[in-house]
Structures are given as structure tokens and as C-alpha cells.
Amino acid sequence: MPRGDRYRNAEHLPNLRAGRRAPPAATLPRQRRGTTPQMVGRYPDYDVMDSAHTWDAATRRVVEARLRPRPGRRFFSDDEADTARALCDTVTAQDRDPRIPVMLMVDEKLADRRFDGYRYEDMPDDDQTWRLVLRGLDEVAQRRYGAPFARCAEDAREAICEQFSRGVLQGRVFDQLNCKRAWTVVTRAILAEFYSHPWAWNEIGFGGPAYPRGYMRLGEGLREPHARPEAVHDDPVRELTPPAP
Amino acid sequence: MSTALAGLLKGSRRPRDNDSAWLLDPQRRGVPNRDRMRHYDDSDEVDLCIVGAGAGGSVLAQRLARRGWRIVVLESGPFWNPDEDWVSDEAGSHQLYWTETRVVGGQDPVELGKNNSGHGVGGSMVHFAGYAPRFHPSDFRTRSQDGVGYDWPISYRDLKKHYEAIERELPVAGQHWPWGEPHSYPHSPHPVSGMAARVWKGALRMGIEMRVGPVAITNGVMGNRPHCIYRGFCLQGCKVDAKASPLITHLPDAIEHGVEVRAESRAIRVEVDDADRATGVVYIDRRSGERRMQRAASVAVAGYSIETSRLLLLSTSARFPNGLCNNEDQVGRYVMVQGAPQVAGRFPDEIHPYKGPPPEVSSEQFYETDETRGFARGFSLQTVGGLPIGWAEHVLADGHWGQALREYMRDFNHWAVMGVLCELLPLPNNRVTLADEKDAYGMPVAHMAYTQCDNDRRNIAYARELMRQLWLQAEAQDVLAIDRYAHLIGGCRMGFGPDDSVCDADHTTWAVRNLFIADGSCCPTQGSANPALTIMALASRLAERLGSRSISFQRAAWRSGRQRAVAAA
Ligand SMILES: Cc1cc2nc3c(=O)[nH]c(=O)nc-3n(C[C@H](O)[C@H](O)[C@H](O)COP(=O)(O)OP(=O)(O)OC[C@H]3O[C@@H](n4cnc5c(N)ncnc54)[C@H](O)[C@@H]3O)c2cc1C
Ligand code: SF4
Numbered sequence: 001m002p003r004g005d006r007y008r009n010a011e012h013l014p015n016l017r018a019g020r021r022a023p024p025a026a027t028l029p030r031q032r033r034g035t036t037p038q039m040v041g042r043y044p045d046y047d048v049m050d051s052a053h054t055w056d057a058a059t060r061r062v063v064e065a066r067l068r069p070r071p072g073r074r075f076f077s078d079d080e081a082d083t084a085r086a087l088c089d090t091v092t093a094q095d096r097d098p099r100i101p102v103m104l105m106v107d108e109k110l111a112d113r114r115f116d117g118y119r120y121e122d123m124p125d126d127d128q129t130w131r132l133v134l135r136g137l138d139e140v141a142q143r144r145y146g147a148p149f150a151r152c153a154e155d156a157r158e159a160i161c162e163q164f165s166r167g168v169l170q171g172r173v174f175d176q177l178n179c180k181r182a183w184t185v186v187t188r189a190i191l192a193e194f195y196s197h198p199w200a201w202n203e204i205g206f207g208g209p210a211y212p213r214g215y216m217r218l219g220e221g222l223r224e225p226h227a228r229p230e231a232v233h234d235d236p237v238r239e240l241t242p243p244a245p
Numbered sequence: 246m247s248t249a250l251a252g253l254l255k256g257s258r259r260p261r262d263n264d265s266a267w268l269l270d271p272q273r274r275g276v277p278n279r280d281r282m283r284h285y286d287d288s289d290e291v292d293l294c295i296v297g298a299g300a301g302g303s304v305l306a307q308r309l310a311r312r313g314w315r316i317v318v319l320e321s322g323p324f325w326n327p328d329e330d331w332v333s334d335e336a337g338s339h340q341l342y343w344t345e346t347r348v349v350g351g352q353d354p355v356e357l358g359k360n361n362s363g364h365g366v367g368g369s370m371v372h373f374a375g376y377a378p379r380f381h382p383s384d385f386r387t388r389s390q391d392g393v394g395y396d397w398p399i400s401y402r403d404l405k406k407h408y409e410a411i412e413r414e415l416p417v418a419g420q421h422w423p424w425g426e427p428h429s430y431p432h433s434p435h436p437v438s439g440m441a442a443r444v445w446k447g448a449l450r451m452g453i454e455m456r457v458g459p460v461a462i463t464n465g466v467m468g469n470r471p472h473c474i475y476r477g478f479c480l481q482g483c484k485v486d487a488k489a490s491p492l493i494t495h496l497p498d499a500i501e502h503g504v505e506v507r508a509e510s511r512a513i514r515v516e517v518d519d520a521d522r523a524t525g526v527v528y529i530d531r532r533s534g535e536r537r538m539q540r541a542a543s544v545a546v547a548g549y550s551i552e553t554s555r556l557l558l559l560s561t562s563a564r565f566p567n568g569l570c571n572n573e574d575q576v577g578r579y580v581m582v583q584g585a586p587q588v589a590g591r592f593p594d595e596i597h598p599y600k601g602p603p604p605e606v607s608s609e610q611f612y613e614t615d616e617t618r619g620f621a622r623g624f625s626l627q628t629v630g631g632l633p634i635g636w637a638e639h640v641l642a643d644g645h646w647g648q649a650l651r652e653y654m655r656d657f658n659h660w661a662v663m664g665v666l667c668e669l670l671p672l673p674n675n676r677v678t679l680a681d682e683k684d685a686y687g688m689p690v691a692h693m694a695y696t697q698c699d700n701d702r703r704n705i706a707y708a709r710e711l712m713r714q715l716w717l718q719a720e721a722q723d724v725l726a727i728d729r730y731a732h733l734i735g736g737c738r739m740g741f742g743p744d745d746s747v748c749d750a751d752h753t754t755w756a757v758r759n760l761f762i763a764d765g766s767c768c769p770t771q772g773s774a775n776p777a778l779t780i781m782a783l784a785s786r787l788a789e790r791l792g793s794r795s796i797s798f799q800r801a802a803w804r805s806g807r808q809r810a811v812a813a814a
Contacts (some may be wrong), residue, residue, distance in 0.1 A: 093651050
């Protein structure tokens with residue numbers, strides 16, 4: 001395969017793989033510049049923050065604030081925080097550092113009551129839904145694995161989330177809660193925080209805020225002068241080293 | 246005008262009777278003449294009090310101000326200063342949307358919030374995508390032509406010259422338009438992004454014709470509005486002033502002609518006297534929490550579909566125990582959305598879906614009824630944007646989370662996204678009512694019930710499958726789909742009588758003859774066109790009718806306003 005073509009075919013996409021599962025994390029390219037969650041990424045030499053000096057002041061303030069240490073927790077209790085962190089990290093597959101502090105970001109949003117503008121008639125407000133979900137997850141985990149959700153092994157947490165996503169969890173809490181809708185309430189909040197973080201933008205090669213600079217190369221396959229190419233298939237260093245005799 | 250001549254004049258014709266683009270400050274965004282804005286006392290009976298500074302309310306104010314009307318616009322949200330208040334960032338744009346709780350129900354509930362309505366001077370167009378198509382002539386008579394929906398009491402002819410005027414004011418850029426009534430646009434089509442080029446290729450292989458535009462984005466300079474810089478944050482508010490919103494297209498001119506736009510003012514009640522005449526609007530000054538009332542000789546409500554109905558329902562009295570104009574139980578009914586599933590296709594090359602404005606190319610080839618498809622009316626096909634949070638919601642909706650989601654997210658730059666707008670039919674039980682829950686001011690919040698009918702379901706399923714086929718024809722390597730809705734309309738529709746509508750062909754409510762519905766609420770159907778241009782054109786027509794005194798009540802109010810002005814001088 002010629003260099004740079006690793007992702008031209010789509011063999012890495014879950015829909016085209018057995019069990020709709022992603023390729024193993026160990027096969028992913030490592031980030032060389034900037035930070036990405038778990039230091040994996042498709043653009044090893046791209047750091048969106050390199051462009052921060054080209055952004056307008058208002059945007060820069062908002063984005064840079066996401067990189068600073070989060071203020072203390074205000075919404076989740078200690079017990080809830082453990083479960084919430086485990087849920088956030090399972091949904092976003094954050095299995096090691098560096099991690100985007102999704103739980104703290106959600107905590108801030110809920111404490112400020114920054115809701116999305118609607119509530120299903122059969123659901124409580126989003127903050128109550130969160131508390132119920134966390135209680136429900138612990139209840140299911142205790143019943144099945146004899147430990148709270150946060151202390152279950154990764155595959156146990158994933159198995160619970162898989163049923164949660166299909167809306168089929170049962171128990172004292174989930175019998176009273178529209179499980180499928182609860183899943184969308186919590187996952188949308190989690191993903192909105194995760195993908196607002198510049199580390200996630202590095203991982204996926206998003207250009208970031210582009211005002212006032214804008215874009216000038218619109219066509220397919222074209223790249224802005226400051227953008228970086230996707231990861232290459234082979235390691236250039238190894239390639240240049242002559243094979244041992 | 247001949248097409249050739251129109252082509253030659255593209256981008257060079259200045260709008261008539263609207264100097265907004267020339268009033269703007271080239272160095273700062275937003276409304277420059279705010280510091281010399283006129284102020285009216287609450288007790289000063291103005292000629293017209295408008296609730297809502299959005300698409301409908303702003304055009305109405307601008308037009309009538311030029312005819313000497315004394316107008317106050319009450320707007321619940323802030324008066325935006327785009328340089329400071331808006332950011333090029335998805336999560337940071339939360340405050341642009343109407344995010345106070347609304348309760349949603351029915352069998353197919355509509356998720357509101359960022360996808361539906363705005364809050365602040367400029368209304369929802371501040372964060373609208375920017376598509377600006379006209380309705381088709383058929384949209385105004387679907388009942389008699391297609392046997393579904395409702396006939397409007399006005400026709401395309403009544404709106405045509407207002408469409409042309411607004412297209413010049415926004416301005417709209419695009420190729421010559423072959424669908425509906427064929428027409429051309431004042432600005433040339435924009436260059437297309439990699440994503441739009443992909444959609445175009447797929448469409449060609451399917452025998453689907455597409456056109457570039459129509460988008461309310463300057464292509465070239467207009468007055469002090471610059472060219473688009475293709476940065477793709479149209480749904481987060483255009484910090485460039487290239488994309489149209491009333492904040493820059495109508496309010497500067499309105500303010501120059503004496504309109505007061507009173508921000509942070511939440512209307513909670515339209516006051517009506519014993520003779521069933523509106524006498525003013527009760528509102529809460531959100532900064533002080535104070536309850537006040539602006540007196541007015543006439544009132545126009547333009548708070549968009551949900552809030553307009555809610556305001557009428559909140560305005561109860563002995564004569565109107567179930568809400569103003571609701572003695573016939575019509576307020577809040579026939580509220581509509583469009584079915585808006587999106588399907589993304591994966592390609593070997595990097596496409597960079599975040600570059601360029603989300604609205605790029607579209608097709609109305611499927612707009613009209615085709616009996617072979619098995620349902621009445623149709624849909625339009627459009628490109629949509631790709632930003633990380635939106636893309637994550639898309640991937641999640643297809644059932645991926647955890648490592649699988651991360652993998653699709655890393656693949657972001659290889660995806661092109663396409664969407665449709667399916668015309669969904671007006672149904673009486675799709676309705677805005679009041680919920681038990683109260684807002685921060687003690688007012689019951691809106692409840693919106695929504696259930697699709699069979700025709701709606703067939704339309705959406707057909708359109709979704711067509712998009713999938715299009716991507717497969719285009720040799721997409723994988724596809725991901727999400728079901729969603731877009732665009733609110735209706736709730737206080739215009740019609741032929743009080744038993745099945747709230748207002749007449751002149752937007753005048755049947756029950757209160759100096760009360761007007763001036764926003765998207767008045768539309769009886771939505772077609773598969775994005776609604777903002779039509780909402781503005783309707784407000785422009787209403788202003789013409791009021792200003793030329795074609796609406797009978799208004800003669801007296803207009804005179805009384807004039808007489809007061811003369812007496813005061
Ligand atoms: C994400 C998104 C994308 C869109 N894309 C497109 C598109 O591409 N093309 C298109 O044509 N349309 C689009 N739309 C829809 C379009 O923006 C709206 O249809 C249009 O702006 C509605 O106009 P309006 O005058 O009815 O209401 P609005 O423009 O919403 O104005 C209503 C105003 O009234 C205020 N208000 C409400 N209640 C009160 C009250 N009680 N007191 C005081 N003020 C009040 C609100 O704060 C708001 O500012 C989009 C909408 C969204 C949300
Ligand atoms: S893409 Fe163009 S119209 Fe859209 S926000 Fe950017 S500059 Fe404005």
C-alpha cells in the first residue's frame with residue numbers, strides 16, 4: 001500500500017467489520033504533537049492550538065478556558081461522581097490518560113442548569129434524569145456483578161451500556177424511566193462536551209474556529225496551507241533503515 | 246427582466262427602500278446606530294407594538310417605520326454585539342438558542358432547542374443555515390390540487406414581488422432556479438465545497454438535477470457587508486456579516502427610521518379592552534424583573550410558532566377564558582415541522598465537511614406530488630454542515646458509541662453529509678398548549694404534541710432511501726443515517742373563517758381586529774422549502790397592506806398616530 005493510503009479504503013470502519021466493532025486501539029497511530037485523548041489520532045502532527053493566535057478574542061477565550069483545570073465539582077455527589085465518570089469514560093472509550101474531563105464538564109453544565117430547551121413529557125428535567133440514570137446503573141451493576149458500576153471491569157461496563165443504548169435495562173430505576181430516552185439525554189450531553197474539547201479536535205483533524213482567517217481551499221482532497229496530512233501507513237524511520245543482513 | 250440582463254446585473258443592484266447594508270460599520274459587526282435609537286414611554290400609545298425581533302417582526306417594523314409609523318419591538322433576548330457575544334464554536338453558542346424548557350409529547354416528539362428557535366435581536370435567523378428558497382405556487386393550494394393539507398387564502402402571486410424585494414435585501418446568491426416558478430437570483434452562485442461536489446456527482450448519476458444555492462449569503466461585497474470567508478459556522482451566527490439575519494438586513498434601517506427595539510423584554514400578555522381591541526402588551530423587563538405595559542394602537546405577535554401561540558394562550562380574560570383568539574379552539578393547532586433525516590457517505594479522499602457554509606447546493610426535483618412514489622407532496626434535497634458535535638450526534642444515532650464512535654469520529658474528514666426536508670402535513674392535534682410547569686417568571690411553559698400521519702412516514706422513508714441510493718451510486722464506502730426534524734411553522738394559521746383558522750388573509754386575528762400574526766405561525770403549510778424567506782415576504786406584504794391602509798381597522802389607528810404626532814409637533 002502506498003504511503004498515506006492507509007485510510008483510503010474503509011476497512012477500519014466498524015460497520016464493515018465483524019460485530020460492528022472498532023479495530024483494536026493498539027493499532028492506532030500515536031500522536032506526536034499536541035495532545036489527544038489517550039494520545040491516539042489520525043493526524044499525528046496536527047495541533048489545532050497552533051492556530052489559536054489567528055482566532056478572534058471572544059472565541060479564543062472560550063476555547064482556551066476548556067484547556068484550563070476545571071473548577072471543583074458542584075452538581076454530582078461523591079458517589080454519583082464515580083459512577084458518572086465511569087459512564088462518561090465508557091461512552092467515549094477513554095481507558096487511560098490523558099483523558100478529557102468529561103464528567104466535570106457535564107457537572108458544570110448541570111450545575112448551571114444549561115439545559116437543551118426541551119423535556120420529553122414522560123421524563124424529568126435533565127439534571128434529575130442524570131441522577132436517576134446513575135442510581136440505575138449502580139443498581140444493575142450491583143445485581144449482576146456485585147459491585148458499583150465504577151468498579152466493574154471494562155467489558156462489564158460496556159455490556160451494561162450496550163443494553164442501556166438499546167433501552168432494555170431493567171431494575172427499580174429503569175422500570176420507571178424511559179430507558180431509551182434517558183440514554184439519548186446522557187449521551188448527547190457527554191458527546192457535546194467531549195467534542196467541544198480541542199484535544200478531540202486534534203484527534204479527528206477538525207480545523208477549529210476559523211475566524212477571521214477563513215478557508216480558501218474548498219475542493220475535495222485539497223488542504224489548507226496550515227493543515228497536516230493524515231497518518232501514514234508505514235513508519236518512515238523504519239522504512240529508511242536498511243534491513244539487517 | 247430577461248434572464249440575460251438579470252445575469253449581467255448580478256450583484257450590482259441595490260435594494261430599494263432599505264439602507265441597512267450601507268448603515269453598517271465596516272470595522273464592527275452588529276447594529277451601529279443603536280446609540281441613537283429612539284425610545285418611547287410605556288404610556289405613549291405607539292402605532293404598533295411588535296412582539297419578537299425575528300424574521301417576521303423585523304421586516305414588518307422596517308417597512309412601516311419608513312411610512313412614519315411609531316413602533317416598539319419587544320424582544321425577549323439580548324441585543325447582540327456579534328464581535329463580543331458570538332464565537333466560532335459549537336458548544337459556545339448555546340446562548341443563541343431558546344433553551345428555556347418546553348415540554349414535548351405525542352408519538353413522534355420534536356426535539357427543540359438549538360435546532361429550532363433563537364432568542365435575541367435578529368431571532369432564529371441569527372443561527373439559521375442560510376437557505377433561502379421560495380415556496381412553490383402549488384404550496385398555496387395543496388388541498389384543491391393534491392387533496393391534502395390546506396389552501397391558503399392568498400396565492401403565490403400575492404407574494405411574488407415581496408419575494409423579489411427580500412431576495413435583493415438579504416441578498417440571495419444562486420444559480421437560475423428551474424423549479425416552482427422559475428426565477429433568477431441577485432447574486433451569483435458561490436463556489437462549492439468538496440462536500441457539495443460529492444453530493445452533486447452522486448445526484449448526477451441518479452439523474453437528479455441540482456443547483457448551487459439559493460443562499461442568503463453575500464457573494465461579493467454589498468454595502469458594508471463583506472464576502473463570505475467559507476468558515477462554516479453559519480449555525481453559530483455569522484461573525485463576518487456575510488450571512489443575512491434581520492440584525493443586519495432590516496433592523497439598522499428600521500432604527501434609522503425611528504423604531505425602538507427593546508431587548509430583554511419578555512411579553513407575557515396581550516391586553517384587550519371590552520370592545521375586543523388590543524390596547525398594548527404586558528412584558529417583563531428581564532434585567533430588573535419589573536412588570537410593565539407598553540400601550541399601543543395595534544399589536545403584532547411574531548414570536549415564532551411555539552411562543553406566538555403560547556402568548557395568546559397566556560392572555561386569558563373574561564371574554565377569552567381559554568386564551569386570546571381561542572374561543573373557537575384553534576390557537577396552537579396545525580403546528581408543523583419538516584422531516585429532515587440526514588445520510589452521510591464515506592469517501593477515500595479527505596472532504597473536510599466543516600469547510601464552507603452548510604447550505605451549498607440543493608434540488609427541488611422531488612418537491613411536487615408524484616403518485617408513483619405512494620404519497621402526496623414531496624421533499625427537497627440539500628447539503629448540510631459537518632461540525633464535530635453535530636457529527637457525533639449523527640454517529641451516535643446510527644448506534645455507535647465507545648471505541649466504534651471514536652473510530653467514526655476520527656474518520657470525520659472523509660464524510661459528506663446530505664439532508665432532505667420532507668413536507669409534513671398540517672394536523673389539528675399537532676398542537677401547542679400550556680404545560681403545568683412554570684418558567685422563571687411564573688408563566689406556564691409550552692407543551693408541543695407531535696405525531697406523524699401515514700403520508701408523513703412514507704415521505705420520510707422514501708427520501709431517506711433515496712439518499713442512501715444516491716451515496717451508493719456515488720460509490721460511498723459506508724453510510725450513516727440520522728432521523729431528525731427541522732423548521733417550525735404554523736400554530737396560528739391564516740384561513741377563510743374562525744372555525745378553522747386564527748387569522749385572515751391580512752394576518753388579522755378573527756377575534757381582535759387590531760391584532761396581527763406576523764411570523765411563521767400564520768403559515769397553513771410549509772412545503773419542503775426552508776421557511777425564512779417566505780416569513781419575511783409575508784411580513785413585507787402585511788406591511789404594504791397596513792401601510793397603504795388596505796386593512797380597514799388600521800385606517801383609524803394610523804390616523805390617530807399621525808394626529809398625535811402632528812399635535813405634539
Ligand atoms: C438551526 C436552524 C437552521 C435553520 N436553517 C434555516 C434555513 O437554512 N433556511 C430557512 O429559511 N430557515 C431556516 N431556519 C428557520 C428560520 O430561522 C425560522 O423559520 C425563522 O427565523 C422564523 O421567523 P419568525 O419571525 O417566525 O421567528 P424568529 O425569527 O424565531 O423570531 C422570533 C423572536 O421572538 C422572540 N420572542 C418569542 N417570544 C417572545 C416573547 N414572549 N416576548 C418577546 N420576544 C419573544 C424570540 O426571542 C425571537 O427572537 C433555521 C432554524 C434553525 C434553528
Ligand atoms: S461560512 Fe460564510 S456565511 Fe457562513 S458564517 Fe462563515 S462567513 Fe458567514
